[in-house]
Amino acid sequence: MLVPLAALAAVLVGCAPDGGADAAPREASATASSPAPPPASAPTPTPDGTLLVADFGSDTVTFVDPRRGATGSVEVGTAPYGLAVGDDGRAWVATAEGVAVVDTRTRARLALIPYETESGPVTTGEYRGGGMGIALSPDGRRAYVGVNVPGGNGTVEVIDTTSREVTATVDVGRRPFDVDVARDGSEVYVTDHDSFDVTVVRADTLDPRRIEVAPYGTEGGLGSWLKPHYAVVRPSDGRLLLPFEGERLVVVDPRTGRSEIAPMTANTHQHGATITPDGTLLVVGTGPIDPSEDAGPSLTVRAPDGTERVHPLDGPHEDVTVSKDGRTAYVTGGFTRDGYWDGITVVDLTTGETHRLAAGERPLGIAVL
Template sequence: MNGHSSFGGRIETEGSAQRLFLGLAATALLVLGVTGTGAATAAADTVTKTIPLGADPVRVAVSADGSEVYVTTSDDNAVSVIDAATYSVSGTVPVADGAAGVAVSEDGTRAYVTTRNDSVAVIDTDTNGVTDTVEVGTRPYGVAVTPDGEQVYVANIDDDSVSVIRTSDNTVTNIDIVDGGPIDVAVNPEGTRVYVVNEHDDSVSVIDTATNAVMHTVRVGDSPKGVVVTPDGSRAYVTNFDDDTVSVINTSDNTVTEIGEVGDGPLEVAITPDGTRVYVTAFNDDAVSVIDTVTNTVAEFLEEVGDGPEGVAIDPDGSRAYVANNNDATVSVIDIDHGKCTGSLCFGS
């Protein structure tokens, strides 16, 4: 398996911010765990199911009640709907060419899917039918819905913009991003800030949702791809594909620290509802890294997932993570263990 084959693509970038690497801390904790002398503990997660899908699964989102999982399958121009109770595909929703990003509103009534034909498909989750197709910017990818469900933010890679969809009537306004290649977006829990990852310029733009203006630009690692905000809004975690790190932004002052050794080619990222663990897909390692948010070190490295893991999402109760494996067209289901294992760290094999 070589390189990143999905819709977003691997983009070479130049320059990076000064970083604080925490890889040595992770190594020290591992030694303590192996010897049994460390006080820290970590949960041991397990891949329990592998679900076959259509060609080229990219992104994942879970319904508000956790009963359904939505997976975009780019080459099939569709969204696969997985029944979380039976781990089987219960339906397929056709959309326009090249389904990419997907997000579900907090009330669970709508799913929003970005497509290669510069549009967003609006899916009624009750019927799993497309109710509207909204034109946005060029090559949309990442998508996020505000907590109140009133606005949807879409990152448009090729025209350096973010489209904002007003959900009451699906009208669109566009925000120009100074930095290039916006690929992913995340909204903080209060709905006041949007974090936009710019893969061409190694940065994150911070948007004020009241004015839809860019407030800050934060420098991160090399070729950033994914972003997630903690449930308390205090930090944003950003994957950096080309230097195999995760940047952690302190949202109060936009300072950055960096977590190293998260695997080869970190792509997408998700966080548990309690904010204790961050899950990072390592595309070139066929693995998922699990970060302990208290220490900001890698606590687990799960190698049981499929070929080319890309999208990742966690269900609302924090019991399962779903990973879209791009190269072998499957979804891995990870049971999240909230118990503690002996020693310091538990690594999958």
């Protein structure tokens, strides 16, 4: 996910074998046009620079002042995962029930769009079905959401953001952790965790093709920890960058399917990633697979020339975004396995200083408004 510049030890989100103990099923609470209850009082104005986090441990998104902490929440649907915010101030939130549309200015849910894909009963937990990664087209006319189908291949659903309807469904790989879009909107990239691949979907024809991304091989299958999680689109050339284990950065040309591998230095399992317009890559290290050999949680800041600074973090984290001025990173602590915590680590990218900020319930996805 591209953010403006001036704009997870072996406990790992979704890295264990496919399966696991989810919470008891819950009945879906809303339909495509069901609005949230009206607020009891006038909504709090939402200043620029406010953070929005998806509360995977609840059914809300939370607004966070980056200095003071949470300032309010909006109910969106069960176990929200990823989110994307458009230029119009509307947030599109992938929940277990459907995609919620939130007006971040009035702090109200406008709709909950149910999935066309049958993903089983609505549950919570690491292996729940429903939406995971989500992204918007550059013109804001389409939202693309990866839908997890427990025990099988997932889909990416295409939503018309004007009509708020699902207009197409495309088959992809297993557990679509992340969704990204080419800078010109011509292609959609779905990172399929449990099938070791990225599915490239043409935006015009919706034809999919698979690119294997497995720098450690696929031995162990669903039981392997060494899978792709998140990708970013490099601004300079449109290539995909996928970090693995704080050791290898896989650079994929989505046009040819060919990849190269560059070394990384954090030596820790890695998940969330973002990139700034100048090509600075930020990657969340979640902690070690083998504590006797691997380093702890961290945030890697990798310059376009490949040099890296590694900032240690206290405990597992999941995703990251950057302030509009490029000086501060915000790293979510809402790990879906043991070790999660309810907040954000704020990282000063100049000094490396960090502090924790209470925010939400198991916050995963994050954006700067």
